Amino acid sequence: QLQLQESGPGLVKPSETLSLTCTVSGVSITSSSDHWGWIRQPPGKGLEWIGNIHYSGITSYNASLQSRVTISVDTSKKHFSLRLSSVTAADTAIYYCARLPVDYSVNYWGQGILVTVSS
């Protein structure tokens, strides 16, 4: 059964870089039909797509975050990662990693990790 598990620091200082990793198990990360992505949710608010990556390395980013976001994939380690630079308090959110199939749905979600930006 497919499982996604986020990992990384729960506290990041303002102006620093947020780094998270999502470990994929139960399915091949090199599936040609799937993308792997990040979605966030500020406490008490709605969902925001951050970006996604195909195992081939093709990426797509939310235009509002594009200048600060990098998503990468390591197929040998079966994980993909998120880096968000120059963070502010507005980046405080639960960050979910997810599988995104060709139908533009999000059919598997990690449990989420709360990242707080604070000094």
Place this chain on the structure above:
Amino acid sequence: QSALTQPPSASGSPGQSVTISCTGTSSDVGGYNYVSWYQQHPGKAPKLMIYEVSKRPSGVPDRFSGSKSGNTASLTVSGLQTDDEADYYCSSHAGSNPYVFGTGTKVTVL
């Protein structure tokens, strides 16, 4: 790309039906048959309930149904149960912006 518009809240008694709307534009909801719906219980990750406007993933009860007319998509929950009380979000493909989410609707079972 603006968020899709959903009503903040909806409610119904057990056994009744509730319908949630998701309004976008011709550049997202109206332009593609890639509308999805998610259920989110407090403290939990969202769960896919509907994809491609009206398709249900395996394991989702047929009490959940989706439709679309023009720039507005809808999710109907029939035969409301207490466990249906949750937040619901729609999403749509929007061309260069692959995923646009709705503002969310809190469904209360009275």
